[in-house]
Amino acid sequence: MTPETLHPCAHRIALTYPFTEHCWPFGPEYDVFKVDGRIFMITMTIRGRALVNLKAEPQKSLLNQQIYRSIEPGYHMNKKHWITVVPGEDISEDLLAELIDDSWHQVVNKLSKRPSSACVRADFQPNAISVIAFFTLIILRSSLYSSFS
Numbered sequence: 422m423t424p425e426t427l428h429p430c431a432h433r434i435a436l437t438y439p440f441t442e443h444c445w446p447f448g449p450e451y452d453v454f455k456v457d458g459r460i461f462m463i464t465m466t467i468r469g470r471a472l473v474n475l476k477a478e479p480q481k482s483l484l485n486q487q488i489y490r491s492i493e494p495g496y497h498m499n500k501k502h503w504i505t506v507v508p509g510e511d512i513s514e515d516l517l518a519e520l521i522d523d524s525w526h527q528v529v530n531k532l533s534k535r536p537s538s539a540c541v542r543a544d545f546q547p548n549a550i551s552v553i554a555f556f557t558l559i560i561l562r563s564s565l566y567s568s569f570s
Contacts (some may be wrong), residue, residue, distance in 0.1 A: 422491075422512040427471045428452070428464045431506075434518050435462050438525045439557070461528040462521060465496075472496055473506040473517075475524040489516070 422430065435441055435454045442455045447463075454462040463474040477485070479501050485492045486504065491512045495503025506512060506520060
């Protein structure tokens with residue numbers, strides 16, 4: 422994967438996941454991808470170097486860092502739970518998609534079964550789409566648990 426293709430490819434893959442929000446809470450130079458308000462991917466360019474930060478299971482993170490020289494401990498993140506992907510010949514689109522998938526599922530698997538904080542605000546007025554989205558997320562999460570049982 423080249424420096425020019427890493428971010429566009431990561432963005433395209435991340436946006437295929439349900440309930441993904443693309444935002445810029447840390448400024449325009451940091452593309453943040455969230456599910457239910459929780460970050461699963463951040464892309465940025467630091468000193469001319471394209472970076473993609475992803476959540477990762479600690480054991481898998483260490484293994485991937487040993488196998489792929491373009492996977493490093495998370496830049497400015499908890500090194501145990503985050504990795505940074507940098508451009509390199511050892512990073513394919515399929516590998517990047519697998520890493521993003523793992524990251525998204527890491528976040529979704531830890532979501533509470535209660536409504537998110539956005540849904541319990543006093544001024545929140547649910548509409549049909551928000552209700553459907555919430556219950557779809559609950560069902561998706563439940564099906565993930567049952568598939569591992």
